[in-house]
Amino acid sequence: KASVIDGVEFENKFLPESPEDSIAKSELERLQADRKTLPIYPLRDELLQAVNDYQVLVIVGETGSGKTTQIPQYLHEAGYTKRGKIGCTQPRRVAAMSVAARVSQEMGVKLGHEVGYSIRFEDCTSEKTVIKYMTDGMLLREFLGEPDLASYSVVMVDEAHERTLSTDILFGLLKDIARYRTDLKLLISSATLDAEKFSEYFDAPIFKIPGRRYPVEIHYTKSPEADYIDAAIVTVLQIHVTQSPGDVLVFFTGQEEIEAAEEILKHRTRGLGTKISELIICPIYANLPTELQAKIFEPTPEGARKVVLATNIAETSLTIDGIKYVIDPGFCKIKSYNPRTGMESLLVTPISKASALQRAGRSGRTGPGKCFRLYTAYSYHHDMDDNTVPEIQRTNLANVVLTLKSLGIHNLVDFDFLDPPPSEALLRALELLFALSALNSLGELTKLGRRMAEFPLDPMLSKTIVASDKYKCSDEIISIAAMLSIGNSIFYRPKDKQVHADNARLNFHTGNVGDHIALLKVYSSWKETNFSTQWCYENYIQVRSMKRARDIRDQLQGLLERVEIELTSNPNDLDAIKKAITSGFFHHTAKMQKNGSYRTVKNPQTVYIHPSSGLAQELPRWVIYHELVLTTKEYMRQVTELKPEWLVEIAPHYYQMKDVEESGSKKMPRGKGRAVMD
Numbered sequence: 001k002a003s004v005i006d007g008v009e010f011e012n013k014f015l016p017e018s019p020e021d022s023i024a025k026s027e028l029e030r031l032q033a034d035r036k037t038l039p040i041y042p043l044r045d046e047l048l049q050a051v052n053d054y055q056v057l058v059i060v061g062e063t064g065s066g067k068t069t070q071i072p073q074y075l076h077e078a079g080y081t082k083r084g085k086i087g088c089t090q091p092r093r094v095a096a097m098s099v100a101a102r103v104s105q106e107m108g109v110k111l112g113h114e115v116g117y118s119i120r121f122e123d124c125t126s127e128k129t130v131i132k133y134m135t136d137g138m139l140l141r142e143f144l145g146e147p148d149l150a151s152y153s154v155v156m157v158d159e160a161h162e163r164t165l166s167t168d169i170l171f172g173l174l175k176d177i178a179r180y181r182t183d184l185k186l187l188i189s190s191a192t193l194d195a196e197k198f199s200e201y202f203d204a205p206i207f208k209i210p211g212r213r214y215p216v217e218i219h220y221t222k223s224p225e226a227d228y229i230d231a232a233i234v235t236v237l238q239i240h241v242t243q244s245p246g247d248v249l250v251f252f253t254g255q256e257e258i259e260a261a262e263e264i265l266k267h268r269t270r271g272l273g274t275k276i277s278e279l280i281i282c283p284i285y286a287n288l289p290t291e292l293q294a295k296i297f298e299p300t301p302e303g304a305r306k307v308v309l310a311t312n313i314a315e316t317s318l319t320i321d322g323i324k325y326v327i328d329p330g331f332c333k334i335k336s337y338n339p340r341t342g343m344e345s346l347l348v349t350p351i352s353k354a355s356a357l358q359r360a361g362r363s364g365r366t367g368p369g370k371c372f373r374l375y376t377a378y379s380y381h382h383d384m385d386d387n388t389v390p391e392i393q394r395t396n397l398a399n400v401v402l403t404l405k406s407l408g409i410h411n412l413v414d415f416d417f418l419d420p421p422p423s424e425a426l427l428r429a430l431e432l433l434f435a436l437s438a439l440n441s442l443g444e445l446t447k448l449g450r451r452m453a454e455f456p457l458d459p460m461l462s463k464t465i466v467a468s469d470k471y472k473c474s475d476e477i478i479s480i481a482a483m484l485s486i487g488n489s490i491f492y493r494p495k496d497k498q499v500h501a502d503n504a505r506l507n508f509h510t511g512n513v514g515d516h517i518a519l520l521k522v523y524s525s526w527k528e529t530n531f532s533t534q535w536c537y538e539n540y541i542q543v544r545s546m547k548r549a550r551d552i553r554d555q556l557q558g559l560l561e562r563v564e565i566e567l568t569s570n571p572n573d574l575d576a577i578k579k580a581i582t583s584g585f586f587h588h589t590a591k592m593q594k595n596g597s598y599r600t601v602k603n604p605q606t607v608y609i610h611p612s613s614g615l616a617q618e619l620p621r622w623v624i625y626h627e628l629v630l631t632t633k634e635y636m637r638q639v640t641e642l643k644p645e646w647l648v649e650i651a652p653h654y655y656q657m658k659d660v661e662e663s664g665s666k667k668m669p670r671g672k673g674r675a676v677m678d
């Protein structure tokens with residue numbers, strides 16, 4: 001086999017087998033030696049004894065002590081996998097993938113064989129898999145197929161302190177099945193010390209892993225920073241030029257910020273001259289391609305300095321060795337939900353004191369560290385909350401309620417929540433599911449609801465898919481659903497080629513078809529080129545996102561079969577496609593106002609079409625939108641024009657003729673009934 005690098009042809013010659021083998025072996029030996037240096041190692045036998053003695057155990061240990069990578073291996077070595085798998089949940093998919101990769105290396109096995117991972121739309125496990133890392137959401141879905149988790153001998157809910165929605169729901173479900181599955185071992189592990197709450201809830205003892213912690217010097221800014229990205233960059237450069245060797249970790253709120261910071265940093269370090277040592281810039285965020293993720297774990301070469309630009313993921317989920325300096329701008333992106341308006345928003349918000357403490361602690365792992373907080377000491381003491389509010393109290397619950405209902409849990413008010421959600425949010429979720437006909441008026445799951453629950457998607461999107469059967473366009477709808485699931489990382493808009501990129505994007509919007517159809521066109525065009533990478537480059541489309549969309553689409557197609565929906569195609573009947581979308585998203589409608597703003601039909605509020613939408617200039621009278629995002633304004637993202645009479649045709653229980661008549665007067669639709677909360 002030959003490969004071409006820069007026009008030069010190389011022939012791949014295989015090395016003789018023995019030296020390579022010995023390299024692999026010594027690598028394995030090194031990894032095994034490393035395992036023994038982790039703080040958890042001296043407690044191995046004690047831990048195994050505790051797991052043996054108690055059914056449920058709460059494990060507390062600082063980030064980096066070896067909880068995630070070692071405990072499942074210890075249990076495997078002790079024979080627990082003889083009677084079932086060990087499942088270990090993570091709040092984030094990057095963590096599940098990266099940790100599984102690490103553990104498979106440590107065990108000297110191929111990823112996906114004995115050690116694997118499972119995240120939404122990606123299953124990297126096999127018959128052989130005995131240690132399975134997965135997102136908490138995936139384990140929740142596994143309950144649907146295996147309500148007693150019979151194939152597991154141990155479940156470890158890791159990063160429990162994160163209190164994600166799925167983790168909180170898992171607590172209730174696991175506590176319940178542990179009662180009759182007395183052979184199931186349950187481990188709840190947390191990186192923060194406030195584990196008493198878990199211990200009380202599960203009536204389980206706490207196993208503490210003493211951390212190795214060095215002093216961390218905390219620096220605050222004298223006055224508040226107007227632009228924290230700029231302040232962070234300046235601080236990185238100051239550290240690089242004036243401070244002793246050691247890597248830097250900076251916390252940003254998301255991919256866009258990280259990419260912007262990376263670009264500015266690259267630009268500014270170019271001007272530093274050759275006297276200053278090399279600065280290696282490593283971004284890490286959930287959507288980063290796997291190949292690039294590995295870069296953050298590579299040891300920094302002698303004389304150079306690494307700067308890791310990370311999201312919250314580096315707070316506890318991933319341990320990066322060698323960090324000596326932490327820069328904490330004091331913000332993260334947090335989801336919040338207003339049950340009154342039904343609006344969900346992802347907002348950049350000040351972090352809690354608990355988060356600030358975790359972030360600072362990332363610097364004191366291998367030696368004394370320094371943390372530069374880009375906010376004032378006053379702000380830390382007076383403005384920041386002590387703890388982050390658990391997700392269950394600030395999110396839309398429709399998806400979780402549908403899952404719980406399909407697990408046969410009808411009485412949600414009595415569900416054993418660690419912290420209960422606001423009853424208004426629960427009621428909202430029930431109302432939505434009722435309006436979508438997933439629940440009947442008694443709050444019971446309908447046949448339609450059962451089919452919807454098969455899809456690991458938002459109920460409105462699941463409903464759209466099920467409804468596409470009627471409009472004979474399931475083929476198109478699953479493509480759209482897959483593309484919507486990717487989020488907004490399909491189009492690529494490099495700074496120096498924005499005009500070209502925008503033109504390429506507008507091509508898909510010819511005829512003002514709306515964003516949903518435009519996404520479909522992107523997918524179909526790519527498919528027509530036989531999934532060409534070149535085509536993606538030419539059209540400023542991210543090939544990686546497209547590949548992921550294709551994978552998701554394949555899985556959705558498989559699920560169609562399960563719910564007995566035929567794959568039908570109706571590519572030229574755009575109205576049929578839009579009607580299917582309306583069947584799922586009739587809640588999300590808005591009508592244009594005189595000044596070009598929009599007013600949502602349900603829970604009236606003023607919103608705008610997102611500038612990235614193909615309809616941003618067009619401003620149709622009635623629109624249906626995929627989501628509302630609050631950035632500088634309340635924006636509707638992924639917008640398509642709608643004929644108002646469809647609302648009455650498709651959701652007559654929700655809209656009446658007078659709601660959609662062009663009278664201009666403020667008329668609100670009324671739900672005819674309310675879902676009953678039993």
Ligand code: ADP
Nearest residue numbers: 062063064065066067068069070098102297319
């Ligand atoms: P904890 O879960 O207690 O925070 P981990 O088990 O995740 O600790 O990590 C223990 C150690 O394993 C880390 O300090 C790091 O050295 C190493 N490690 C973990 N994940 C990786 C990875 N993906 N690549 C390289 N090293 C890793």
Ligand code: MG
Nearest residue numbers: 067068316317
């Ligand atoms: Mg961990």
